[in-house]
Amino acid sequence: MKEGAKSDAELAAAVAEADETALEELYDRYGSTVMGLALRILADPGAAEEVVQETFWRVWQRASAYRPERGVFAGWLLRITRNLAIDILRREKIRPPVAESDPAGGAWELQPDPAADVPEAVAALHDAGMIRAALAALPSEQRKVLELAYFRGLTRQEIAAAIAAPLGTVHTRARLGLEKLRQALAEEIV
Amino acid sequence: MSTDESIHDLLPLYALGALDEADRVRVETYLEANPHARAKILEYEAAADELGHAAEPVTPPARIKRAVLSRVRRDAGARRPSMPVREKPSFFSARGRFPAAFAWMPTALSIAALLVALAAGLWGLTLRAEVAALQTQNAALARELENQREVLAQINVPGVRVLAIQGTEARPGATGRLIAAPDEREAVLIVRGLAVLDPDHTYQVWLIDDQSPKPAGFLSIDEAGSGVVVLTAAIPLESFQAVGVSIEPQGGSQAPTGEIVLLGEITY
Numbered sequence: 001m002k003e004g005a006k007s008d009a010e011l012a013a014a015v016a017e018a019d020e021t022a023l024e025e026l027y028d029r030y031g032s033t034v035m036g037l038a039l040r041i042l043a044d045p046g047a048a049e050e051v052v053q054e055t056f057w058r059v060w061q062r063a064s065a066y067r068p069e070r071g072v073f074a075g076w077l078l079r080i081t082r083n084l085a086i087d088i089l090r091r092e093k094i095r096p097p098v099a100e101s102d103p104a105g106g107a108w109e110l111q112p113d114p115a116a117d118v119p120e121a122v123a124a125l126h127d128a129g130m131i132r133a134a135l136a137a138l139p140s141e142q143r144k145v146l147e148l149a150y151f152r153g154l155t156r157q158e159i160a161a162a163i164a165a166p167l168g169t170v171h172t173r174a175r176l177g178l179e180k181l182r183q184a185l186a187e188e189i190v
Numbered sequence: 191m192s193t194d195e196s197i198h199d200l201l202p203l204y205a206l207g208a209l210d211e212a213d214r215v216r217v218e219t220y221l222e223a224n225p226h227a228r229a230k231i232l233e234y235e236a237a238a239d240e241l242g243h244a245a246e247p248v249t250p251p252a253r254i255k256r257a258v259l260s261r262v263r264r265d266a267g268a269r270r271p272s273m274p275v276r277e278k279p280s281f282f283s284a285r286g287r288f289p290a291a292f293a294w295m296p297t298a299l300s301i302a303a304l305l306v307a308l309a310a311g312l313w314g315l316t317l318r319a320e321v322a323a324l325q326t327q328n329a330a331l332a333r334e335l336e337n338q339r340e341v342l343a344q345i346n347v348p349g350v351r352v353l354a355i356q357g358t359e360a361r362p363g364a365t366g367r368l369i370a371a372p373d374e375r376e377a378v379l380i381v382r383g384l385a386v387l388d389p390d391h392t393y394q395v396w397l398i399d400d401q402s403p404k405p406a407g408f409l410s411i412d413e414a415g416s417g418v419v420v421l422t423a424a425i426p427l428e429s430f431q432a433v434g435v436s437i438e439p440q441g442g443s444q445a446p447t448g449e450i451v452l453l454g455e456i457t458y
Binding site: 018020023024027031032033034035036037039040041048049052053056057060061062064065070071072074075076078079080081082083086128131132134135146148149150151153154155156157159168170171174175177178179181182185 | 199200201202203205206207208209210213232233234235236237238239240241242243244245246247248249250251254255257258259261262263265266372373400401425426428429457
């Protein structure tokens, strides 16, 4: 974040007061992250673009519902994105392949927008790289459970069927995966 | 899923959004009563949220940003002249369209009339049974009056809006109004045109967000099919997308199981 720039929480509070310049600032910070996530889930650029538009529209309408004490703004934002994209997946009953065989990168090229904020884009790439590295460091069976749940929107029963394992195994892998991911990212930040 | 331990097994999958409706309701019910589990779920959610960053960022085409900002600016222009405080007169000017909403107004007078009747009963000395019955009625009316004071307090909150709720195909003649301020956790739901249910069933109200319907209270109706209920939510009303009313077994359900008779979008 640039020196003197407003925090995400401050911008969200301004959006709640109908400040459209604050929403534009948040779009510049997170538009590419939101698009990347929607594209990863849907594998359809047109549908992903719709999700981007709807995500920021919901931020505009519901910014006052964001509670900083419950987590960072980016988490709240990406949860909206993920829910919208998974809803489309479930509604259309499509299950695009997850890029699990390539955890370090997706199939989509970064297409810079000349008007985009370059330092913010670089920061987003750094975050993505760090988190992908933490994800890639997980045992593959734990990573697979997290990916099937988060990026494919499968329920625990569907995951158990997909990996041909008992529900208890799914529970354990999800718990261990999340705990290791949290630990790895905490160490990275420290 | 009968023990705390097994519900704890579901917390990571809840954070990952990998539970079906029934599991999700069970976990949310458990979370409401267990602060320790709520703290744990925040940890899991924080880790799950990081997965969203694992996707490679892709800059959307510039036209997407233009479309977002254009829509937002149109909305901002439309919202500014009529921000919260100005909404109140519009509600009161519209109240003539909802006479049923104000049917409780004569209640205080009814209570006074009952008290007069009560005094007459005491004079007669032989009407002790009737007095007891009237006292019961009086207590019920006093509770109703208190409830309606609560309703009046709610609809006088600054920024209150009135949202239309429509009957579904199951009950096309039903209508309703949700009276709520976006940042409040309470709202008033007024309905008309519902059918009187058998004693084994009740009307249950739901507030629906991105995840699932949340139980928001029970709705009692009179013989004419009208009713008023104060809804209480755990989070501000603007966090929800819709409100609905379904027919459930007496005692209510954790998630809608019966026919949905009223449904309306919550927009501000």
